[in-house]
Amino acid sequence: xxxxxxxxxxxxxxxxxxxxxxxxxxxxxITPQNDIPEYMSRHLPxxxxxxxxxxxxxxxxxxxxxxxxxxxxxxxxSSSPGISLKQxxxxxxxxxxxxxxxxxxxxxGPGLGGISPSQGDYFQATRGGGHGDYRTIxxxxxxxxxxxxxxxxxxxxxxxxxxxVIILGDALLGNIKEPLRRHKYIPKTFEKNWIxxxxxxxxxxxxxxxxxSEGELTEHNWMLHRNYQEMTKxxxxxxxxxxxxxxxxxxxxxxxRIIKTSVSMAxxxxxxxxxxxxxxxxxxxxxxxxxxxxxxHHFMAVELNxxxxxEDVKLSVGHRKNRVDFYGRPPGSIPSPDELFEEIQKVYxxx
Amino acid sequence: xxxxxxxxxxxxxxxxxxxNILAYAGMCENKNVTYMPVYGVEMRGGTANCTVVISDKExxxxxxxxxxxxxxxxxxxxxxxGPRVKQNGILxxxxxxxxxxxxNFPNVECIMVPARELAMEIGNxxxxxxxxxxxxxxxxxxxxxxxxxxxxxxALDPRYHHLIDINVEALQQGAAFIxxx
Amino acid sequence: MExxxxxxxxLTDIPTHFCPGCHHGIIHRLVAECIDEFGIREKIxxxxxxxxxxxxxxxxxxxxxxxxxGRAPAVATGVKRANPNAFVFTYQGDGDLAAIGTSEIIHAxxxxxxxxxxxxxxxxxxxxxxxxxxxxLPDQETTTTPYGRDVxxxxxxxxxxxxxxxLDGTKFVARTAVNTPKNIIKxxxxxxxxxxxxxxxxxFAFVEFLSSCPTNWKMNAQKANQRIQxxxxxxxxLNIFKGALN
Numbered sequence: 001x002x003x004x005x006x007x008x009x010x011x012x013x014x015x016x017x018x019x020x021x022x023x024x025x026x027x028x029x030i031t032p033q034n035d036i037p038e039y040m041s042r043h044l045p046x047x048x049x050x051x052x053x054x055x056x057x058x059x060x061x062x063x064x065x066x067x068x069x070x071x072x073x074x075x076x077x078s079s080s081p082g083i084s085l086k087q088x089x090x091x092x093x094x095x096x097x098x099x100x101x102x103x104x105x106x107x108x109g110p111g112l113g114g115i116s117p118s119q120g121d122y123f124q125a126t127r128g129g130g131h132g133d134y135r136t137i138x139x140x141x142x143x144x145x146x147x148x149x150x151x152x153x154x155x156x157x158x159x160x161x162x163x164x165v166i167i168l169g170d171a172l173l174g175n176i177k178e179p180l181r182r183h184k185y186i187p188k189t190f191e192k193n194w195i196x197x198x199x200x201x202x203x204x205x206x207x208x209x210x211x212x213s214e215g216e217l218t219e220h221n222w223m224l225h226r227n228y229q230e231m232t233k234x235x236x237x238x239x240x241x242x243x244x245x246x247x248x249x250x251x252x253x254x255x256x257r258i259i260k261t262s263v264s265m266a267x268x269x270x271x272x273x274x275x276x277x278x279x280x281x282x283x284x285x286x287x288x289x290x291x292x293x294x295x296x297h298h299f300m301a302v303e304l305n306x307x308x309x310x311e312d313v314k315l316s317v318g319h320r321k322n323r324v325d326f327y328g329r330p331p332g333s334i335p336s337p338d339e340l341f342e343e344i345q346k347v348y349x350x351x
Numbered sequence: 352x353x354x355x356x357x358x359x360x361x362x363x364x365x366x367x368x369x370x371n372i373l374a375y376a377g378m379c380e381n382k383n384v385t386y387m388p389v390y391g392v393e394m395r396g397g398t399a400n401c402t403v404v405i406s407d408k409e410x411x412x413x414x415x416x417x418x419x420x421x422x423x424x425x426x427x428x429x430x431x432x433g434p435r436v437k438q439n440g441i442l443x444x445x446x447x448x449x450x451x452x453x454x455n456f457p458n459v460e461c462i463m464v465p466a467r468e469l470a471m472e473i474g475n476x477x478x479x480x481x482x483x484x485x486x487x488x489x490x491x492x493x494x495x496x497x498x499x500x501x502x503x504x505x506a507l508d509p510r511y512h513h514l515i516d517i518n519v520e521a522l523q524q525g526a527a528f529i530x531x532x
Numbered sequence: 533m534e535x536x537x538x539x540x541x542x543l544t545d546i547p548t549h550f551c552p553g554c555h556h557g558i559i560h561r562l563v564a565e566c567i568d569e570f571g572i573r574e575k576i577x578x579x580x581x582x583x584x585x586x587x588x589x590x591x592x593x594x595x596x597x598x599x600x601x602g603r604a605p606a607v608a609t610g611v612k613r614a615n616p617n618a619f620v621f622t623y624q625g626d627g628d629l630a631a632i633g634t635s636e637i638i639h640a641x642x643x644x645x646x647x648x649x650x651x652x653x654x655x656x657x658x659x660x661x662x663x664x665x666x667x668x669l670p671d672q673e674t675t676t677t678p679y680g681r682d683v684x685x686x687x688x689x690x691x692x693x694x695x696x697x698x699l700d701g702t703k704f705v706a707r708t709a710v711n712t713p714k715n716i717i718k719x720x721x722x723x724x725x726x727x728x729x730x731x732x733x734x735x736f737a738f739v740e741f742l743s744s745c746p747t748n749w750k751m752n753a754q755k756a757n758q759r760i761q762x763x764x765x766x767x768x769x770l771n772i773f774k775g776a777l778n
Binding site: 334 | 371374375378383384385386387388409410411412413414415416417505506
C-alpha cells in the first residue's frame with residue numbers, strides 16, 4: 001500500500017472511495033469524469049460491491065439515497081449539468097439526513113457549456129444547490145493525492161453529520177496524473193441508530209422530509225441548522241508564505257494550484273504575497289480569514305468564474321480597513337501562472 | 352531541479368504516451384511530477400498535447416505557458432508551441448514532418464530529429480514518439496536513460512508488454528542520434 | 533367471543549386521512565395482510581412516494597423511506613442492492629409512477645430489480661386536488677381538463693401494466709381492482725404472488741390497482757365503484773399479463 005503510483009485524478013477519487021469502504025456506486029456517463037464510473041465498474045465487483053449505470057443522474061442520486069438509508073457507504077459522481085439534475089435528490093437527502101458522497105468534476109457552463117476546467121459551480125455547491133434551506137459539506141482538493149485523501153475523509157464526514165458531502169473538482173483535477181501514495185483507511189465508528197434495516201425487535205424507523213404538523217418542520221430545520229453549525233469544526237485550509245505577507249491571494253482547487261506558481265514568482269520578485277487556500281468551501285473558513293485580517297489588510301480572490309467565492313471572502317474580511325480585490329474569468333480557457341502573476345502585480349501596490 | 356515540457360502533435364502520434372513515460376521516469380527518480388493531457392474533440396487525427404512538470408520541490412501549476420522544453424511532432428504544433436518556448440530553452444522538432452527552414456526561434460536551441468526515418472530503421476514508424484522522447488531525455492538529461500527505460504513496464508498497458516524491447520531500442524536510437532549530432 | 537376479523541398486525545391503530553370511499557385503505561390492508569401472512573414485517577423496507585400514499589409510514593409498522601416524486605423505483609433499487617435480504621416495495625400513485633417517474637419505473641423494471649411495485653391508478657392527481665394524470669381517461673373532466681381530456685392535445689391514457697409486460701426484466705405483471713368483494717379476493721391472490729416473486733428472489737413484480745377517488749371524481753363511493761366497473765376496466769383490462777398465480 002505504500003508504493004507510489006502515477007495515477008489520474010479521477011481514478012484517485014475512485015480509489016479513495018473503495019479504500020474508505022464505499023461498496024455502492026451509481027452514475028451516468030458525462031465528460032470529464034468518466035474514469036470514475038469506469039474504474040468503479042472494474043473494481044467494485046471484485047470487492048463484493050455493486051456498480052449500477054443508472055438511466056439518469058436523477059436515478060443515480062436516488063439510488064445513492066436508497067443505499068445511504070440502509071447505512072451503506074455509497075457514491076455518485078457527475079459533472080455540472082448532471083449535478084444540477086441531482087439537486088432534487090441532494091435536497092431530499094439533506095432533509096431526511098441521509099449520508100452520501102457526491103463528486104462534481106465540474107465543467108464549464110451555463111447549459112451544456114464545455115468540458116474545460118471551471119469553478120462556476122461554487123455557488124451551487126456551497127449554497128445548498130437545490131430547494132430549501134440546507135447545506136452540504138464541500139471539499140475542494142487540489143492534487144491527485146488530495147483527491148484520494150479527501151474522498152476518504154468525505155465518507156467519514158458524511159457519516160458523522162448524516163449529510164451529503166460534495167467533492168468539487170474540475171477537468172484539470174480529474175485529468176492530471178500525479179504520484180499517489182495509497183494508504184490504509186482507518187475505520188471509524190459512527191452511531192447508526194437511524195438506518196433502515198427492517199424493524200426487527202425495535203420500533204419502525206422513518207426517513208422522511210415531509211413535516212406537516214404545527215411547528216414540526218420549524219423544529220426539524222432548526223435541528224438541521226445546529227448540525228450545519230457543528231460542521232464548522234471541520235474547516236480545512238492551507239496557507240503559504242503568510243508570515244510577512246502584505247497581500248493574501250485566496251484561491252481553491254485547480255486555480256490554487258496554478259496560482260501557487262504565480263505567488264512563488266511574486267516572491268522571487270521580492271513581493272510580499274501569501275496564499276490562502278480553503279479546502280472546505282462549506283463550511284468556509286470565515287473566521288480564519290478574519291483572524292488573518294488583524295495583521296494583513298489586502299486580499300485578492302482568484303477564481304475560474306466571474307466572481308463567486310469572492311463573496312465569501314468579502315463576508316469574512318470585507319469591512320474595516322481591508323481591501324478585497326478580485327480576478328476571475330469565465331471558463332473556457334485556463335489562466336497560466338504567468339497571466340495570474342501579472343494580475344497579482346496589478347493589485348499588489350493598490351492602497 | 353525543475354523541468355517542464357509541452358509535448359504536442361497529431362492524435363495517434365503517441366504524444367500522451369510519451370508524456371506519461373516521461374512523468375513515470377521522473378517519479379521513479381523520486382521527483383514530484385505532474386502530467387496534464389489536453390485532447391482535441393477527436394479521438395484520432397486531431398491535435399493533442401500534454402504538459403509534464405518534474406521537480407525536486409512541490410509542483411504548483413500543472414499548466415505551463417512558457418515551457419523550458421517543447422517537443423513538436425507536426426506543423427500546427429510548431430506554430431502553436433514553438434514561439435512559447437522560454438529564452439534559452441530547447442525545442443525538439445520532428446524533422447520528418449517539419450523542414451528546418453521553417454524552424455527559426457531566436458535564443459532557443461532547436462534540435463531537428465528525423466523521427467520517422469529513425470523509427471523505420473528499427474522497423475516500425477509508430478515508434479517515432481519513442482525516438483523523439485529518447486532524444487529529448489538525452490539532450491536535457493532531465494531523467495536518466497535507465498529511469499526512462501525502467502518506467503516502460505509501468506507506463507505501458509500490459510497488452511503492449513511484448514513491445515517493450517523494441518520501445519527500448521527506439522529510445523536508445525533517439526539518444527544515439529543526439530550523441531552523434 | 534372468538535375474533536374472526538381484526539386489524540393486521542402490520543397496520544397502526546390510527547385513523548387514516550383517506551377520503552370516504554377511497555381505495556387506498558383497502559389496498560393498504562391487503563398489503564398489510566400479505567406482510568403478516570408471510571411473516572416479514574421485520575425485514576421490510578418500504579419506499580413511500582409523493583401523493584396521497586406518502587403517509588405510508590404513519591399507517592404501517594415497518595421501516596419506511598420517503599422518496600422524491602416519481603423516484604421510488606430508483607430509491608428502492610439502492611435500498612435493495614445495499615440490503616438484498618430485505619423485502620423492498622414501493623407504493624406509488626399514477627402521477628408519481630406514470631408521469632414524472634416513467635424513467636425510473638421502466639429502468640428499474642428493465643434491470644429486473646428484485647422489487648415489488650404497488651401501483652395505484654385512480655386516473656387523477658389526488659393529493660394536489662384532482663388534476664389530469666397520465667391515466668386520465670379520454671373526455672374525463674379534471675381541474676386541468678375542465679372541458680374533458682382532449683386526446684388530440686393532452687395525449688392518451690397510459691396503460692402501465694401493458695408497458696411493464698413488454699419489458700424483459702419483469703417477472704410478474706398484473707392489473708387488478710378492489711371495487712367489489714370478488715375483485716378484492718382476487719387482488720389478494722395477485723398481491724401475494726407479487727410478494728412471493730421477490731421473496732423467492734425471482735425478480736421484479738408489478739401490480740396495478742385500479743382505485744377510486746370519489747372526492748376528485750365528484751361522486752359518492754358507490755358511484756365511484758361503479759365507474760371503475762363501467763369506465764375504467766374497459767380501458768384498463770384486469771389481467772395477469774405476465775407470470776401466473778401458483
